[in-house]
Amino acid sequence: MKNKRIFDRAAMCAMAFSLVFASGCGAEQEESKGSITVIVKSQDPYWDAVKNGANEAADELGYTIDWQAPENEDVAQNSYIEDAVSNNAKAILIAPSVAEGLEDSLQMAASAEIPVLAIDTDIKSSAKLSCLATDQDAAGGIAARQTAALLPEGGEIAVMGHMENSPTAVGRFQGYFSSLPHTNSIDFRISEGYEDDNVLTPNAVKDAKQSNTPVFDLVDIKFCDNDANKAIEGTQELLDAHPDLKVIFCTNQTSTVGVGRAIEQMGLQDQVQVVGFDSSDEEIEFVKSGVLDGIVVQSPYNMGYLGVRYAVKSINNYSIPSSVDTGATFVTQENLNNDEVQMLLHPENY
Amino acid sequence: MAANNKKENGKSANVFLIGGIALVVFVAYSMFLGYRLYSQLTGTYNNIQRSLVDVSTIKDNLLTVNRDVLLIIADPNKNAVDNVHEISNCFVDIERCMDDYEQVEDRDEKELRRYKQAKTFINAYHTKILSFQEMYMSGADRDESLKLDPERAKLLYTQELQPLQVTAMEMFDAAKDIGQENSEQQIRDVYQVLNLFMALMMVALVGGEAAIIIISRIAKAQSAKLDKREKELEAFDSKLKVSKRKMNEMAVMNILTGMKNRYALDEDISGRLESDNMCVTLLDIDNFRQINDIYGYDFGDEFLGMVSDKLKEEFSEQAELYNIQGNQFCMVFKDNIASSQAMRISEQAIQVMNNVYTISNIGLQLSATGSFYNYHARECANLSALLVKMIAGIRQGKSRGGNVLITVM
Numbered sequence: 001m002k003n004k005r006i007f008d009r010a011a012m013c014a015m016a017f018s019l020v021f022a023s024g025c026g027a028e029q030e031e032s033k034g035s036i037t038v039i040v041k042s043q044d045p046y047w048d049a050v051k052n053g054a055n056e057a058a059d060e061l062g063y064t065i066d067w068q069a070p071e072n073e074d075v076a077q078n079s080y081i082e083d084a085v086s087n088n089a090k091a092i093l094i095a096p097s098v099a100e101g102l103e104d105s106l107q108m109a110a111s112a113e114i115p116v117l118a119i120d121t122d123i124k125s126s127a128k129l130s131c132l133a134t135d136q137d138a139a140g141g142i143a144a145r146q147t148a149a150l151l152p153e154g155g156e157i158a159v160m161g162h163m164e165n166s167p168t169a170v171g172r173f174q175g176y177f178s179s180l181p182h183t184n185s186i187d188f189r190i191s192e193g194y195e196d197d198n199v200l201t202p203n204a205v206k207d208a209k210q211s212n213t214p215v216f217d218l219v220d221i222k223f224c225d226n227d228a229n230k231a232i233e234g235t236q237e238l239l240d241a242h243p244d245l246k247v248i249f250c251t252n253q254t255s256t257v258g259v260g261r262a263i264e265q266m267g268l269q270d271q272v273q274v275v276g277f278d279s280s281d282e283e284i285e286f287v288k289s290g291v292l293d294g295i296v297v298q299s300p301y302n303m304g305y306l307g308v309r310y311a312v313k314s315i316n317n318y319s320i321p322s323s324v325d326t327g328a329t330f331v332t333q334e335n336l337n338n339d340e341v342q343m344l345l346h347p348e349n350y
Numbered sequence: 351m352a353a354n355n356k357k358e359n360g361k362s363a364n365v366f367l368i369g370g371i372a373l374v375v376f377v378a379y380s381m382f383l384g385y386r387l388y389s390q391l392t393g394t395y396n397n398i399q400r401s402l403v404d405v406s407t408i409k410d411n412l413l414t415v416n417r418d419v420l421l422i423i424a425d426p427n428k429n430a431v432d433n434v435h436e437i438s439n440c441f442v443d444i445e446r447c448m449d450d451y452e453q454v455e456d457r458d459e460k461e462l463r464r465y466k467q468a469k470t471f472i473n474a475y476h477t478k479i480l481s482f483q484e485m486y487m488s489g490a491d492r493d494e495s496l497k498l499d500p501e502r503a504k505l506l507y508t509q510e511l512q513p514l515q516v517t518a519m520e521m522f523d524a525a526k527d528i529g530q531e532n533s534e535q536q537i538r539d540v541y542q543v544l545n546l547f548m549a550l551m552m553v554a555l556v557g558g559e560a561a562i563i564i565i566s567r568i569a570k571a572q573s574a575k576l577d578k579r580e581k582e583l584e585a586f587d588s589k590l591k592v593s594k595r596k597m598n599e600m601a602v603m604n605i606l607t608g609m610k611n612r613y614a615l616d617e618d619i620s621g622r623l624e625s626d627n628m629c630v631t632l633l634d635i636d637n638f639r640q641i642n643d644i645y646g647y648d649f650g651d652e653f654l655g656m657v658s659d660k661l662k663e664e665f666s667e668q669a670e671l672y673n674i675q676g677n678q679f680c681m682v683f684k685d686n687i688a689s690s691q692a693m694r695i696s697e698q699a700i701q702v703m704n705n706v707y708t709i710s711n712i713g714l715q716l717s718a719t720g721s722f723y724n725y726h727a728r729e730c731a732n733l734s735a736l737l738v739k740m741i742a743g744i745r746q747g748k749s750r751g752g753n754v755l756i757t758v759m
Contacts, residue, residue, distance in 0.1 A: 325508075350463065
C-alpha cells in the first residue's frame with residue numbers, strides 16, 4: 001500500500017517535471033494585440049512590397065494586418081475606412097488615391113480614437129497623425145541632381161507625366177525642376193497646380209554658361225494618363241518635334257515603362273537619357289540594358305514597415321513625427337548591385 | 351504475530367529510505383534548476399543591457415554625425431575639418447558597436463534580419479556622407495559643376511542624407527525592440543518556469559507533509575495495536591500465574607480438608623530442621639476407621655472436614671496446620687509461642703477434637719491422641735525421622751487408651 005503511494009507520488013513528480021521542461025522548451029503562441037488596417041490604392045508589385053513591410057512589422061510587434069487593396073485607383077476608399085472603424089481596427093494606414101473626399105470617413109476614425117497614418121501619399125486632414133512617404137520634392141530633387149551629373153553640358157528636356165492632376169506628378173515635377181537649372185521655352189499653360197517657378201533669368205543662364213554649369217531647356221510636357229501605349233506614342237511625338245532632345249523625365253512607373261519601350265524600339269538609348277520613377281522588373285531590365293539611365297526608387301517596403309511601427313507607437317501613446325521622408329534612391333547601372341539598392345528592390349531577401 | 355510485525359517494520363523502513371532518496375534527488379534537482387534559471391536570467395539581462403548600450407551608442411553617434419553635417423553646411427570654413435574628423439570617429443564608434451552587437455549569440459532571426467537591414471542603411475548612409483564630403487569639401491579642386499553651394503547642400507541633406515539616417519535609426523530601434531521583446535519573453539518564460547517550480551515545491555511540501563502525517567498516523571495506530579497486544583499478553587500472563595499458583599496450591603493441599611498436606615509440611619520445615627527450634631504436635635483421631643466402616647467414606651470425609659474446619663478456626667493463629675494423612679493433623683507452632691504454651695494449646699486441640707460433631711443429625715464424638723515434640727535444631731535429619739519419633743509417641747498414647755498428649759524427645 002505505502003509503496004504504491006510512493007510510486008504514485010514519484011509518477012506525479014515526474015509528470016510535473018516533464019511539464020516544467022515542456023513549458024520551458026515550448027515556444028508560446030502569442031495572442032494578437034489587434035488588427036491594423038492598411039488601405040492602399042491598387043494591386044501591383046509596388047503595393048505588395050508595402051504589404052510585405054507592413055506584415056513583417058506587425059508580426060514583430062504582435063499585431064495582424066487587415067489588407068485592403070482595391071482593384072484600381074478609381075475605387076473610393078471611404079468604405080474601407082468605415083469598415084476598419086466598425087471592425088475595431090487599432091490603427092489605419094492609408095495610401096489615399098484622392099486628395100479630397102475622404103475627410104468624413106477619416107473624421108469618423110478620429111472620433112473612434114483610431115490613429116490614422118498616411119503612407120505613400122500625403123492627405124490634408126486633421127485626423128491624420130503622420131505621413132510616411134517619399135517626399136516628392138526630394139525624389140524629384142534627387143533625379144534632378146543625377147540628371148545634371150549625367151549631362152554636364154545640359155540640353156533639351158521634356159517631361160512625360162502620368163496624370164495631369166495627380167499630386168505625385170505635380171510634386172515630382174516641381175521637385176525636379178526646382179533642383180534643375182533650366183529655362184522654359186514652352187508656353188507654360190498647364191493647369192492643376194503645375195508651376196515652374198525656378199526658371200533661370202537670362203543673366204543667370206549667361207553666368208551658368210560661363211561657369212560650365214549645365215542648363216537645360218524644358219521644351220515640352222506630355223501626359224500619358226497612366227497608359228504605357230500612350231506614353232510610347234507621346235515619346236515618338238516628342239522626338240519627332242524635338243530631334244535634339246537630350247532628356248526625358250518620367251513621373252511614374254507606367255510613363256517610365258512606356259518611354260523606355262519607345263526608346264528601345266527606336267534604338268535611341270545612347271542619344272536620349274531617360275530618367276524615370278519606380279522599379280518594376282521591366283524597368284530594372286531597362287536600367288541593365290541602358291535604355292533607362294536612372295530611376296528614382298522609393299522604398300514601399302519601408303513605408304509599410306515604418307508605417308506599422310509608427311502606428312503601433314501611436315497606439316501606445318508615443319509621440320511620432322508628423323512627417324517622415326522614407327527616402328528615395330537613384331538607381332543606375334553602376335549602383336544597381338549595391339547592397340542598399342538590392343535591399344530596396346528585393347527587401348524580402350534581406 | 352511477531353514475524354508479521356517485523357515485516358511491517360521492514361516495509362516502513364523502505365518507505366523512509368525511498369523518501370530520503372527522493373528528497374535528496376529533489377533537492378539536488380532544485381539546486382540544479384535554480385542555478386540554471388539564475389544563469390539564464392543573468393545572461394538574458396546582460397544581453398539586453400549590451401544591446402541597449404550598443405544601439406543607444408549607435409544612435410548617439412548617428413545624431414552627432416547628423417549635427418556635424420548640419421554644421422558643415424551652415425559654415426563649412428569654420429567647422430569642416432573638425433567635423434569631418436568627428437564624423438569619421440563616429441563611424442569608427444558605430445562600427446565597434448555593430449561588431450559588439452554581432453558578438454551576442456542566440457539572437458532571434460527576425461532581430462538579426464532587421465539589424466542587417468539597419469546595417470545596410472548605415473553603410474549606405476556612410477557612403478553618402480563620404481561622397482557628400484567629397485562633393486562639398488573638395489569641390490573647388492574639381493569640376494565646378496559638381497561643387498555644391500550651401501543651398502544645394504541643404505537639399506542634398508534633407509532629400510538624401512536625412513531619410514537614410516532616419517530609416518537606419520528606426521531599423522536599429524526595431525532590431526532592439528525585437529531583441530528586447532524576445533529577451534522579455536525569455537525572462538517571462540524563466541519566471542513561468544520558476545512559478546511552476548515553486549508550485550511544484552509547494553506540492554512536494556504539502557505532499558511530504560501529508561505523507562508524514564499519514565505515516566505518523568499509521569505508526570500511532572500500530573503502536574496502539576502493540577499496546578493492546580501487550581496488555582492482552584499481560585492479562586494472559588497473570589491468568590497463567592493464577593492458575594499456576596492454584597496448581598501449586600493444589601499440589602500441597604489436602605483437597606478434602608483444605609489444609610496443607612504432607613508435602614507442604616516437608617517443604618515448610620525441612621529447611622528449618624537444621625537450624626531452628628520449634629514445637630510440633632501430631633494429632634491422630636482415635637478409632638477413625640470405624641467411622642468409615644460404619645457410616646461410609648463420605649461420612650468420614652465430612653467428619654474430617656468439620657474437625658479440620660474447627661481446628662483451623664481455633665488455632666490457625668498460633669500454629670500452621672497440616673492434614674498429613676486421613677485422620678492425622680500436624681501443628682507447627684509459630685516462633686512466638688513458648689513450648690509450655692504450645693503444649694497447652696495442643697491439649698486444647700485434643701479437647702476440640704473431642705467435641706461432638708453433628709453430621710446428618712448424627713452426633714459423633716471421637717477422641718484423639720497427640721504427640722508433642724519440642725524440637726531442637728539438628729535433632730532430626732529430615733521430616734521422616736521427625737514423624738517417626740512422633741508417630742511412635744502416638745502409638746504410645748494409643749496403647750494407653752488414647753485421648754492423651756504424649757511428649758516425645
